[in-house]
Amino acid sequence: MILNGKKGVIFGALDHQSIAWKVAERCVEEGAQIVLTNAPVAMRMGEINALAEKCKAPVIAADATSMEDLEQLFQKSMDHFGGKADFVLHSIGMSVNVRKGKTYTDLNYEWMQKTFDVSAVSFHRVMHTLWKMDAINDWGSIVALSYIAAQRVFPDYSEMAESKALLESFARSFGYHLGTAKHVRVNTISQSPTKTTAGQGVKGFAEFYDYADKMSPLGNAPAEACADYCIAMFSDLTRYVTMQNLFHDGGFSTMGMNPALVQ
Numbered sequence: 075m076i077l078n079g080k081k082g083v084i085f086g087a088l089d090h091q092s093i094a095w096k097v098a099e100r101c102v103e104e105g106a107q108i109v110l111t112n113a114p115v116a117m118r119m120g121e122i123n124a125l126a127e128k129c130k131a132p133v134i135a136a137d138a139t140s141m142e143d144l145e146q147l148f149q150k151s152m153d154h155f156g157g158k159a160d161f162v163l164h165s166i167g168m169s170v171n172v173r174k175g176k177t178y179t180d181l182n183y184e185w186m187q188k189t190f191d192v193s194a195v196s197f198h199r200v201m202h203t204l205w206k207m208d209a210i211n212d213w214g215s216i217v218a219l220s221y222i223a224a225q226r227v228f229p230d231y232s233e234m235a236e237s238k239a240l241l242e243s244f245a246r247s248f249g250y251h252l253g254t255a256k257h258v259r260v261n262t263i264s265q266s267p268t269k270t271t272a273g274q275g276v277k278g279f280a281e282f283y284d285y286a287d288k289m290s291p292l293g294n295a296p297a298e299a300c301a302d303y304c305i306a307m308f309s310d311l312t313r314y315v316t317m318q319n320l321f322h323d324g325g326f327s328t329m330g331m332n333p334a335l336v337q
């Protein structure tokens with residue numbers, strides 16, 4: 075049990091397909107105590123309560139774009155744990171333009187700001203709150219989930235590409251401050267396409283899921299394997315890994331061409 079005695083806050087478990095859902099289950103299997111959180115609107119679907127019961131975890135609502143909500147979340151989490159957190163998972167993404175069917179060449183900029191706020195600035199807000207409230211232990215670990223569209227072009231991923239580029243940059247920049255002051259490490263895990271609510275919201279998802287699966291020597295990494303990687307990153311076995319974007323993609327990011335894709 076590599077997370078024995080550790081305490082963590084997990085953002086973003088919406089339903090049983092969510093990557094955060096699998097991470098929550100694995101954390102508890104590995105001996106951690108967790109707090110689950112999601113946006114108030116996501117809670118109304120109610121599925122998270124089943125996970126909470128299974129994980130014996132409280133659910134604390136917080137909109138990750140609200141500093142007030144985040145402060146309350148970390149205060150309540152510390153009260154629950156009787157101390158600070160050891161790890162945090164940011165597993166949040168949503169594009170307003172994609173959701174409303176706006177193309178990349180005709181973006182609505184107010185919606186784009188909202189997308190950046192939810193999908194990337196929220197990560198800075200989370201770290202800012204942890205910093206300000208001194209709510210994370212020394213040698214703690216913070217992980218956010220990213221996608222390779224931060225580096226390469228995937229046209230249908232639209233403004234989420236810039237969101238992920240921003241998210242990865244926040245991991246590096248805040249990683250410096252949290253590392254220097256508290257030995258806390260900050261990384262992003264760049265995950266294969268995964269069949270979840272957020273994933274399947276992207277136009278043409280089925281095609282690029284299959285393409286990535288064929289291009290990757292190991293095939294697409296499933297959500298369960300992503301959860302295993304998160305566990306490793308929360309454990310004491312990875313204490314000197316920080317400010318990295320870690321590809322968890324079956325080898326996709328290093329491939330140029332795969333004969334399996336050439337007819």
Ligand SMILES: NC(=O)c1ccc[n+]([C@@H]2O[C@H](COP(=O)([O-])OP(=O)(O)OC[C@H]3O[C@@H](n4cnc5c(N)ncnc54)[C@H](O)[C@@H]3O)[C@@H](O)[C@H]2O)c1
Nearest residue numbers: 086088092093113116138166167219267268270271272273
């Ligand atoms: N599914 C994929 O193909 C894939 C690939 C790489 C990276 N990712 C990333 O993994 C992360 C998790 O996504 P997922 O695929 O598990 O989908 P998901 O839809 O299950 O999770 C997205 C979560 O974001 C939450 N959220 C949205 N707005 C919020 C807000 N204002 N405050 C707090 N929470 C909010 C949703 O309620 C939901 O729980 C995202 O960052 C996503 O971009 C997904």
